[in-house]
Structure formats: C-alpha cells, structure tokens
Amino acid sequence: MPxxxxxxxxxxxxxxxxxxxxxxxxxxxxxxxPILLIAGEHGVSAERYAELQQQLGFDRPIFIQFADYxxxxxxxxxxxxxxxxxxxxxxxGKLFPATLELAILAIILAVxxxxxxxxxxxxxxNTLIDHSITAISLVxxxxxxxxxxxxxxxxxxxxxxxxxxxxxxxFIYDIxxxxxxxxxxxxxxxxxxxxxxxxxxxxxxxxxxATIPLAVITRMxxxxxxxxxxxxxxxxxxxxxxxxxxxxxxHALRNALIPVITVxxxxxxxxxTGAILTETIFSWPGIGKWLLEAVYRRDYPVVQGGxxxxxxxxxxxxxxxxxxxLVINPSLRQQK
Amino acid sequence: xxxxxxxxxxxxxxxxxxxxxxxxxxTLVYCSEGSPETFNPQxxxxxxxxxxxxxxxxxxLVEFKPGTTEIVxxxxxxxxxxxxxxxxxxxxxxxxxxxxxxxxxxxxxFNADDVLFSFNRQRxxxxxxxxxxGGVYKYYNDMEFNSLIKDVIKLGxxxxxxxxxxxxxxxxxxxxxxxxxILSKEYADTMMKAGTPExxxxxxxxxxxxxxxxxxxxxxxxxxAHPQYWRGKEKIDKLVFAxxxxxxxxxxxxxxxxxHVMAYPLPTDIKSMKQNPSIxxxxxxxxxxxxxxxxxRKPPFDQVKVRQAMNYAINRHAIRxxxxxxxAKIATSVIPPSIWSWQGPDSTYTFNPDRAKTLLAEAGYADxxxxxxxxxPVQRPYNPNARKMAVLMQQDLSKIGIKANIxxxxxxxxxxxxxxxxxxxxxxxxxxxxxxxxNFFTPLLSCAATETGNNRSFWCNQRFxxxxxxxxxxxxxxxxxxxxxxxxxxxxxxxxWLTIAHSVRYQPYLKNVQDLKIDPFGGIYFTGVSLK
Numbered sequence: 001m002p003x004x005x006x007x008x009x010x011x012x013x014x015x016x017x018x019x020x021x022x023x024x025x026x027x028x029x030x031x032x033x034p035i036l037l038i039a040g041e042h043g044v045s046a047e048r049y050a051e052l053q054q055q056l057g058f059d060r061p062i063f064i065q066f067a068d069y070x071x072x073x074x075x076x077x078x079x080x081x082x083x084x085x086x087x088x089x090x091x092x093g094k095l096f097p098a099t100l101e102l103a104i105l106a107i108i109l110a111v112x113x114x115x116x117x118x119x120x121x122x123x124x125x126n127t128l129i130d131h132s133i134t135a136i137s138l139v140x141x142x143x144x145x146x147x148x149x150x151x152x153x154x155x156x157x158x159x160x161x162x163x164x165x166x167x168x169x170x171f172i173y174d175i176x177x178x179x180x181x182x183x184x185x186x187x188x189x190x191x192x193x194x195x196x197x198x199x200x201x202x203x204x205x206x207x208x209x210a211t212i213p214l215a216v217i218t219r220m221x222x223x224x225x226x227x228x229x230x231x232x233x234x235x236x237x238x239x240x241x242x243x244x245x246x247x248x249x250x251h252a253l254r255n256a257l258i259p260v261i262t263v264x265x266x267x268x269x270x271x272x273t274g275a276i277l278t279e280t281i282f283s284w285p286g287i288g289k290w291l292l293e294a295v296y297r298r299d300y301p302v303v304q305g306g307x308x309x310x311x312x313x314x315x316x317x318x319x320x321x322x323x324x325x326l327v328i329n330p331s332l333r334q335q336k
Numbered sequence: 337x338x339x340x341x342x343x344x345x346x347x348x349x350x351x352x353x354x355x356x357x358x359x360x361x362x363t364l365v366y367c368s369e370g371s372p373e374t375f376n377p378q379x380x381x382x383x384x385x386x387x388x389x390x391x392x393x394x395x396x397l398v399e400f401k402p403g404t405t406e407i408v409x410x411x412x413x414x415x416x417x418x419x420x421x422x423x424x425x426x427x428x429x430x431x432x433x434x435x436x437x438x439x440x441x442x443x444x445x446f447n448a449d450d451v452l453f454s455f456n457r458q459r460x461x462x463x464x465x466x467x468x469x470g471g472v473y474k475y476y477n478d479m480e481f482n483s484l485i486k487d488v489i490k491l492g493x494x495x496x497x498x499x500x501x502x503x504x505x506x507x508x509x510x511x512x513x514x515x516x517x518i519l520s521k522e523y524a525d526t527m528m529k530a531g532t533p534e535x536x537x538x539x540x541x542x543x544x545x546x547x548x549x550x551x552x553x554x555x556x557x558x559x560x561a562h563p564q565y566w567r568g569k570e571k572i573d574k575l576v577f578a579x580x581x582x583x584x585x586x587x588x589x590x591x592x593x594x595x596h597v598m599a600y601p602l603p604t605d606i607k608s609m610k611q612n613p614s615i616x617x618x619x620x621x622x623x624x625x626x627x628x629x630x631x632x633r634k635p636p637f638d639q640v641k642v643r644q645a646m647n648y649a650i651n652r653h654a655i656r657x658x659x660x661x662x663x664a665k666i667a668t669s670v671i672p673p674s675i676w677s678w679q680g681p682d683s684t685y686t687f688n689p690d691r692a693k694t695l696l697a698e699a700g701y702a703d704x705x706x707x708x709x710x711x712x713p714v715q716r717p718y719n720p721n722a723r724k725m726a727v728l729m730q731q732d733l734s735k736i737g738i739k740a741n742i743x744x745x746x747x748x749x750x751x752x753x754x755x756x757x758x759x760x761x762x763x764x765x766x767x768x769x770x771x772x773x774x775n776f777f778t779p780l781l782s783c784a785a786t787e788t789g790n791n792r793s794f795w796c797n798q799r800f801x802x803x804x805x806x807x808x809x810x811x812x813x814x815x816x817x818x819x820x821x822x823x824x825x826x827x828x829x830x831x832x833w834l835t836i837a838h839s840v841r842y843q844p845y846l847k848n849v850q851d852l853k854i855d856p857f858g859g860i861y862f863t864g865v866s867l868k
Contacts, residue, residue, distance in 0.1 A: 036748035040381070041766055042478045042779070043755055043790050052472060083373050085469045085534065094553060150584060158591050165589045168555060171365055171576045177552065283580040285554035298748070 004326075008319055015315065016308070020073055023307045024066055027300055034082050034298040056082060073308065079301030081294075088305035092287060097180025098168065099279070099286035103271035105202055106209035111264060114214050118221020118260075119253060122229065133218065140215035149208045149281040156204065163204050166283040170197050205282040209275050213267040220263045224256040231255075258329055265321035269314040362573035364849070364867060366860065367586040367595035371554050371579055374469065376537035377514040378458055381474050386514040387599075387860050388557055388577060393435075394517035394542035397426050397451065397496075398508055402861055403853035405623075405675065405771030407508050411446060411518055411543065421503030421811060426451075428494040433564040434520045435547035439539050444522060446543055448490040453521035455488045455498075465524065468533045475515040479769065503809040505816065509770035518543065545570050545863040554579055571866035590615065590844060596867065597845040597852060599860065603661040603720060609844050618843045618854045621665050621672055623768035624718035625776065626836040628729070629792035634760045636701060643831040645695035646761075647685040650732050656837055659725045663842070667835035669824060670776050674856045676813065677773040677820045684828045692736045704737025710754060710762040714747045717858065718765030718839050725836075726763060755789030762792050763836075771856065773820055777804040781832070795832035 035044065035052050044052065053059040057068075072079065078088040121133040156163040168182050169175060173194040175185050183202070186195040228234065229252055237247045276288040287306065294302035370384045377390035390396075399410035412426040432446035457465040458473040458481070476482060484507070487499040500507065510516065523541045527533050540548050543566065546559035557577040561570040578595055580586045586598040587605050591612070601609060601617075609617050630637040630646060637643055652666045665673065668682040696702065711726035712719065719725065723744060730740045740761075745753060754762050769775050778785070783801045785791035800823050807819035827833075843854045848868040855861060 031746040031749050033748045033752075036752055038381070038472075038474065039751070041751070041764065041790075042381070042474070043751065043788060044474075045788060048477060055471065082470075085374065085379075085537070091553065098555075150588075153585070153588050158588050161592065165592045165594050166580055166585050167578060167594070171363065171556070171558075171578065174550075174558070280582050281585055283555070283578070283582075283585060285552060285579075289554060289581065 004322070005319070008322065012315055016311070017070075019308055019311045020070060020304070021066070023304045024069060025062075027295070027298070027303045028062065030298075032298045034300065037297055038083075069304070078305035078308065081302045082299045083294075083297055083302075088301050089309075091290065091302070092306060092309050094180065095285055095287045095290050098182075098284055099275075099288065100272060101181045101183065102202065102205055102209060102275075102278070102284060102286065103268065105206040106271055107213060107264070107268050109206055110210040110213040110217055110267070113210075114217035115221050115253075115260070118218045119225055119248065121218070121222040122225030123248060125226065130222075134222070137215040137218040140211050141219070143211055145208060145211070145275075145277045146281065148211060149204070149278060152204050152208065153281070164197075164201050166281070168198065168201050168284065169194060170201075173197060205278055205284055208282075209271060209278045213264075213271065216267060217260060217263055220260050221256065224259050225252060228252045228256040254328065258325065261321060261324055261328065265317055265324075269317040272313050272317065273310045362571075362867070363576065364572045364574070364597070364862065364865065365576045365578050365595040366862070367580045367589050367598040368557075368577040369579075369583075369586070369599040370581055372551075372557070374537050375540040375548065375551075376469065376519070377517050378454070378473055378476065378519075379469055379537060381478070383858055389540060390514035390517045390544075391859050391861050392546040392559055392575065393540050393544045393548055394519070395432075395544050396512050396514075396516045396518065397428075398512045400512050400771070400857070402864065403855065405509070405856055407512055410512070411451075415508075417811070421505075421809065422500050424498045424500070424507070425491070426496045426498070428496065429566060430494055432543050432566045433562075434523070434543055435541050435562055436564075437539075437541060437547055437549075439535075440520075440523050440526065440541050442520065442522060442541070446518070446520075447493045448496050449521045450518050451496045452488055452490055453524060454516075454518045455485070457519075458515070459485060459488070464528070465533065469537045473515070475513065475769075479510045479513065479515075481510065503811070505808055505811050506770060506772035506774045509772045509775075513770050546575050554581075567863070570863060572862060575862055587844075590846065593846070596849050597843075597860070601842050601844050603663050606661070606663060606842055609842075614847050615844055616847055616849075618845075618852075619663075619840050620843075620854045620856060621674055622717060622839045622841040622858060623672055623674055623771065623856050624765060625667050625670060625672060625838055626718040626763070626765040627667070627670075628834040628836060629762050629764060630832060631757060631760055631762070631792070631794055632832065633757055633794045636699065636705060637760065639699045640830060641695045641699035642701065644685075645692040645699070645736070647831050647834050648688045648692035648695065649736050649738070650729055650834055650836075651687045652836060653687065654732075655725055655728055658728060659719075659721055660837060660839060664837040664839045667837050670781065670827060670833075670835060671773050672768070672838040675768070675771060675773050675776075677817045679817075679821050679824060682824075682828070685831075685834075689732075689735050696736060702737075704739070706739045706741065707733075708743050708760040709733075709740040710743045710750070710759045712747070712750060712763055713744050716765055717767050718837070719763065720839070722763045754792055757789065757794055759792070764792055765836075767858070769857075773816075774804070774808045777820070777823065778808060781827070793832035795830065797826060797830055800826045800830070 035049060057065065080087055081091060117133050121130045124130050153165055157165040164170065173191060175189050175191065175194055178185050178188050182198040183195065186198050234247060234252055237251050273288065276292050278284065279286040279289040291303065291306045294306060368387065372385040372388035373380050373382055374385060375389045377386055377394065396410045397412040398407050400406065401408045411429050411432060413429050415424055415426045417424055428448060434442040434446065436442060456463050458476040460466060484500055484504055485498060486501045489497045491497055519536065520541050524536050527535045545562055545565050547562045549558040549560050551557045556579060559575040561573050563569055580589060583600060583602045587601060589595045590598045606617065609615050630643050632638050656662060656664050656666055669678060671678055709726050709729065712722035715721065723742065726742045730742060733740045744750065766776060766780055779790050781791055781795065782804060783796035786794045786796050803819050803823040807816045810816050810819065841854065841858060845852055850866045850868055852865050
C-alpha cells in the first residue's frame with residue numbers, strides 16, 4: 001500500500017507541470033487583454049499601455065514569463081491578482097471553505113439518499129418502485145440547475161417564506177470568521193440561533209447542488225447492484241440459507257460499492273471545484289464564481305493559480321478514493 | 337406538552353425566525369451587484385468599487401449635490417479661481433474627524449496634508465506611495481489630471497492651492513469625482529511604518545458618512561454610521577452590502593425582504609416590480625449615449641450624404657421598444673438630457689427610408705452597397721444587446737439597398753481594432769464621468785481623439801473642434817451652452833454618428849426606505865436615507 005501511494009505521488013509531479021504549462025498558455029491564447037478590458041471605452045495611450053505592461057510583467061518574452069512563473073510556483077508563490085492586487089493563495093483560502101462546506105453537505109445528502117434508493121431499485125427490479133426511482137433520477141440528471149434553483153427559491157423563499165433566498169447568514173448575526181465554515185464558526189461563537197440560521201441558508205443550495213450527484217449515484221448503485229446480484233456467490237449465499245438482508249447488505253452491497261465509490265469520488269471533486277451556477281444564484285462566496293470572473297477579466301494569475309489549486313484538490317480526492325478501494329476490497333490489498 | 341407538540345413548537349419557532357424581515361429598523365441592507373476591486377477609489381474605474389468605497393466612506397473637496405450634477409462644498413468650505421483660470425485656492429473645513437475603527441485611531445483632524453497626500457500619490461511617480469497596490473491611477477490619467485495639474489501647494493493647515501497648466505472649466509467637476517477622494521495621511525504614515533502600506537487600500541479610513549467595519553469577498557460588506565460625521569450622524573446605524581451577482585436573485589431577495597434596496601434590475605422585471613405594492617421604482621435617464629459611428633476614412637462614408645442617409649434609414653423607435661423594452665430615451669444629441677447644456681428635443685433626423693434612398697442616389701449610390709456593421713460582444717449600461725440591435729439595423733438597411741455584414745470580436749479586441757480604425761461602421765457608447773458636456777465632446781469627437789482612436793468616426797472638423805475647445809476653457813456656463821449649440825449644429829449637418837439612445841436607470845427599493853435619491857452618475861449613496 002505505501003508503495004502504491006508513493007507511485008501515485010511521483011506521478012503528481014509531471015501532472016502538475018503539465019497543468020501549469022497548459023493553463024499558462026491556454027489563457028493567453030484566448031483573445032483578450034487584461035489592460036484593454038480594464039480600460040474599456042476610455043482606452044489607454046500607447047505609452048501608458050507599455051508602462052502598464054511593464055508593471056504587470058507582460059512585456060517580457062512569453063517563455064521567460066513562463067519560466068519565471070514556474071519558478072515562483074515552485075517557491076510556493078502563486079502571484080497577485082491583476083484586478084484586486086491581493087495574493088491568489090489568500091483569496092483562495094478565504095473562499096474555499098464556503099465551497100467545501102456546501103460540497104460536503106451536498107455529497108452527504110446525495111449519498112445518504114442515493115445508495116438506499118439505488119439498492120431498493122435493484123432489489124425491486126422492474127417493479128413500480130424501480131421504475132419511479134429510475135425515472136426520478138433521470139429527471140434529476142437532466143435538470144437545468146439554474147432553473148431548478150430559481151424554482152426552489154420562488155417556491156420556498158419568495159412565496160412560502162420558509163427559506164432564505166441567498167447568502168450564508170442573516171445580517172442580524174455578526175459572526176467572526178475563524179474557520180470559514182459557517183456551521184463551525186457559529187458554534188465557536190456559541191450562537192445557537194445563528195447556527196440554525198446558517199443551516200437554513202445551507203439547505204436550498206445543498207439540495208440544488210446534490211441533485212445531479214444524487215441522480216448519478218443512484219443509477220450507478222442500481223446497475224452495480226444488479227450486476228453483483230447475478231453473481232454465483234450471491235446464489236451460494238442464498239443457498240446457504242442466509243437471510244435476504246444479510247445477502248444484500250453484507251455480500252452484494254459491499255462488492256457493488258467499488259464502482260459507486262469511484263463515482264462518488266469524481267462527483268466530490270467536481271463539487272469541490274466550485275459550482276458556478278449554484279454559487280451565483282445563492283450568492284455563495286465560493287471558488288467557482290471567483291474563477292469564472294477571473295477568466296472574464298483575463299486575470300491571468302488568478303486563473304493559473306486557481307486552476308492549479310483545484311487540480312491539486314482533484315488529485316488529492318483521487319488518491320483518497322484509491323485508499324478507500326484498498327479498505328473496501330481486500331483482494332486489491334493482496335495483489336500489491 | 338407532548339414531545340410531538342414540542343417538536344412542532346420548535347419547528348414553528350425556527351420557521352418564524354427565518355421569516356423575519358432583514359433586521360432591526362436601523363440596519364439597511366443593499367443587494368449590490370458584485371465585489372469591489374479595492375477600497376481605494378484612486379485605483380479603480382469601476383462603479384461597483386466606487387459604491388463600496390468613495391460614495392460611503394470618503395469625501396471630496398467639492399462634491400455633487402445628491403441626485404444632481406451640481407457642485408457643492410465638501411471638505412472645502414469655499415474656493416477662489418484666479419482670473420486666468422489657472423489657480424484654484426481651496427479653504428478647507430476645520431474639525432473634520434476621520435473614522436475611528438478597530439484598526440486605526442486617528443489623533444488629528446483633517447487638514448491640508450491629507451489633500452496633498454491624496455493627490456501626490458497619483459501625481460508623482462517618485463512618491464513612495466505611487467507604486468503601492470499596483471500603482472495604476474487610471475481615472476486620474478483619463479481625466480488628464482497628469483498633464484493638467486502642475487502643482488498642489490499647501491498655503492496653511494486649512495488652505496491649499498492647485499495650479500493648472502491651462503484653464504479648464506470641467507476641473508471642478510473632476511474634483512468631485514471618486515478618484516479625487518481624500519484619504520488620511522496619518523493613517524497612511526502609520527501603515528507605511530508598520531510595513532503594510534497596501535492595508536490603506538484594503539481597510540479604508542475616511543471622513544465620510546459611513547465607516548468600514550468588515551468585508552468578506554463575494555459575500556458582504558459591513559459599515560457603521562460615523563458618529564462624528566461633519567454633516568451630522570446618519571439616521572441609518574448599520575449599512576450592509578449583500579453581494580448578489582444575479583439580478584433575478586437580487587429581485588427575489590428584495591421581495592423576500594432580505595434587502596431594502598437592490599442594484600441594477602433586469603429590464604424585463606421592471607413591469608412586475610412596478611405592480612408590487614411594497615416596492616417603489618424610481619427612474620432617471622442615465623448619463624450615457626449609445627451611438628453608431630461611421631468611419632469617414634473608409635468610402636463611402638467619406639461622403640456627407642451617405643452619412644445623413646444612414647441617419648434617416650434606422651428606425652430608432654423599434655430599437656427602443658425591442659432592445660430596451662421601451663425603457664430608453666431616443667438620443668437626438670451627443671449628450672443625455674440630464675446634462676445642463678442639453679439643447680432640448682431635436683427633429684433633424686427621423687425615420688424616413690425614402691429620404692435615405694434619395695440621399696444615397698444623390699451621392700451616386702442608387703443601387704446601394706455592402707458595409708460592415710460592428711456590434712459589441714458585451715452588455716453595457718448604454719446598450720443591453722448590441723448584436724440584437726445590429727440585426728434590427730440590418731433589416732432597416734436592407735430596405736434601402738444596403739447589405740450590412742455584422743462583425744464582432746472579443747471585447748478588448750473589439751475596442752483595440754476599432755481604435756485603430758479597422759471598422760467601417762461601429763456600435764459603441766459612452767458613460768459620462770463628471771456630468772460636464774466636455775466629457776462627451778472632447779474624448780469622442782475632437783480632432784485630438786482621432787489620434788488616440790477614441791473618435792471612432794475619425795471625423796475632424798476644424799470649426800467644430802474650435803468651438804468645443806473654446807467651450808472647455810470658458811468658465812461662464814451661459815456662454816458655454818451657446819458654444820455647444822453651435823457645435824451640435826455642425827455635428828448634425830456632418831453626421832459622423834447616428835445617436836441611438838440614452839438608457840434609463842431604474843432604482844427599486846422597499847416602501848419603508850425614505851429619502852433615497854437616484855444618482856445621475858449611476859452610483860448609490862445612503863447619506864440622508866432612513867427606514868420607517
């Protein structure tokens with residue numbers, strides 16, 4: 001197992017260099033120039049343009065810029081945003097907890113509902129229950145998130161007034177940001193009402209964000225379960241006279257979970273990279289929206305640094321999934 | 337009470353809690369459209385940044401009277417202008433206190449040193465503050481303060497003289513603009529000594545109605561009323577900017593009572609807002625002009641008759657109704673009606689395809705021709721959808737035998753290529769900076785602007801240019817208005833543009849908000865506002 005992890009870690013190095021190079025050149029290949037975009041209709045004179053280029057370091061040959069950037073990254077310096085003049089790492093650090101808090105809640109919500117639903121559909125194959133679950137998950141998977149979020153807001157927030165429309169906390173509460181996780185910060189502050197308010201604010205965005213993973217995981221669990229239930233060892237287990245629940249949960253589900261975990265891992269990394277639509281609609285201060293805005297403004301350091309950090313997260317999640325495989329499937333452990 | 341009843345009671349309490357309107361009466365929540373780039377208005381040109389900084393936190397020597405483009409005293413009590421128009425002496429207000437915040441305690445009141453500090457940072461490349469936070473003072477340069485201001489001299493603790501290199505009548509208006517805000521030198525020195533100069537731009541200290549409390553990017557900004565504000569403490573105690581990027585969500589938050597005032601509504605939502613009994617929608621023509629410019633360096637637009645024909649060919653009423661949903665004013669002048677030198681309605685050009693055809697025939701183009709029509713790729717305050725507008729214009733043009741090919745590029749590229757004169761005709765616009773007519777004429781239509789390319793027609797008419805130059809140095813407003821009238825006659829006859837529309841600005845807010853004034857520059861001020 002340590003050997004496998006080591007091999008994985010070594011692979012990370014070329015991956016990272018590849019990502020740095022790709023983002024660096026791709027964002028520069030896209031038409032657009034941060035200085036011209038900031039200038040807008042007013043424009044800039046040629047001298048002033050040259051001066052600004054020099055200030056931002058864009059006047060040097062592109063390969064020298066790249067070498068310099070690579071060197072800075074290796075030294076742990078991700079640069080400073082052209083727009084806000086704040087270090088990229090600092091901005092990321094402030095916004096990421098919000099994304100993570102929402103992602104964790106959404107994925108928990110998705111898994112808790114999806115796995116039982118998938119198992120149920122597989123066990124009750126070709127019944128009304130199975131068809132309903134399959135149909136609902138298909139609808140969930142095809143749902144335009146933007147529309148779905150606005151629909152929920154209009155129903156639960158504007159018309160019924162049960163849920164807040166957007167934001168992380170009502171402004172009557174002034175909670176100091178310690179961890180950046182609103183649920184934890186309100187607990188640290190010892191404000192029970194604020195904690196409950198934070199939960200309320202999390203509900204709709206988490207439901208919206210969980211919709212697609214919920215559908216994907218349900219479908220994956222169902223098909224994987226169906227596959228496993230056909231296996232000889234299941235028939236053997238039943239023939240041994242084991243109880244049906246023991247057959248399903250001990251023998252079938254555990255084996256069926258392996259592809260499901262891959263999917264959960266993939267979905268988690270997608271959620272952690274920031275859900276642009278959900279964050280925009282619920283005014284959630286996360287990294288998806290931050291990165292999108294940086295692309296619009298051609299804020300090169302933010303795009304490069306942001307993509308790099310996210311890539312790092314995806315790699316981390318993938319490694320965690322690999323470790324989970326080993327825990328769940330003893331046969332993999334023995335191979336190594 | 338049974339356990340079940342208790343659970344219901346708790347649930348009821350919870351739902352009740354979230355159903356509460358935003359807060360206590362003294363907290364006003366504003367759903368703003370985005371995060372500011374900085375809290376120092378000298379470093380930005382973005383309205384979002386000005387709303388969050390200069391308009392709540394800072395004061396200028398002179399200021400715009402709320403809701404107007406009129407100049408009133410700010411941190412200067414009075415000022416004198418020398419006869420040659422080159423020297424402005426400002427008498428400063430005494431006993432003006434800077435904000436006392438969690439991160440800075442001021443030990444002295446505002447004085448001349450703060451004025452010198454605020455201008456010198458933008459003025460002198462050798463100033464130690466010049467390069468802090470990137471050192472890009474775009475607006476200072478855009479308004480030509482770099483060549484206009486020769487010196488800023490302290491004549492005493494409460495007297496400052498600014499010497500100009502040439503007389504300039506928009507100068508005072510520019511002194512009321514956001515980038516002319518006054519920052520604290522004492523705070524700056526403290527931060528410099530602590531080795532954290534950039535804090536000056538991130539954690540502001542000003543003299544304005546509200547002091548900065550807390551900012552979380554993409555989430556909120558918190559302010560508190562400045563207890564020693566020199567105009568008197570504000571009625572609102574706490575001010576919150578709830579950053580809400582999506583306009584439909586801003587509207588939903590307004591309806592749910594999560595905010596009292598919202599920024600930039602969608603044109604399509606205006607009707608439903610007006611029908612909502614708890615919402616008030618104020619409106620005012622924006623300080624902007626959308627135009628269609630003809631590049632006179634490219635035939636056939638070198639001919640006056642062709643340009644005039646274009647002015648008759650386009651149905652601007654249809655554009656107003658379809659593109660602006662009826663919420664705009666058709667532009668008959670270079671400047672919008674909210675500027676004092678506006679000459680009143682003008683009917684030189686109306687929609688008249690027959691007249692257009694005749695003019696084209698007279699110019700020798702009876703059979704029409706093919707042109708490029710550039711349309712912007714982005715939504716701007718003066719034009720919500722340029723590509724759709726171009727399609728409407730394309731149909732109008734086809735009726736007089738002109739085939740228009742719509743061209744578009746990424747926004748930065750679009751501006752650059754057109755500045756270099758690659759286009760034949762182009763859709764563009766302008767948003768006013770200081771409410772002075774010169775701010776439209778000189779940047780967009782002067783001969784000098786053909787050099788920089790901001791004059792997208794590359795139209796240089798000596799008589800017109802002389803008139804607007806004279807108007808710029810003339811200090812008497814009545815005489816200036818006459819000069820602009822003469823200039824506009826030449827503009828109409830020569831027709832380098834078709835002026836299209838001035839968009840209307842809408843400001844929705846809840847009924848319990850009182851004395852909110854709609855700002856002609858498109859910004860938002862909460863000074864004087866209260867909650868019922």
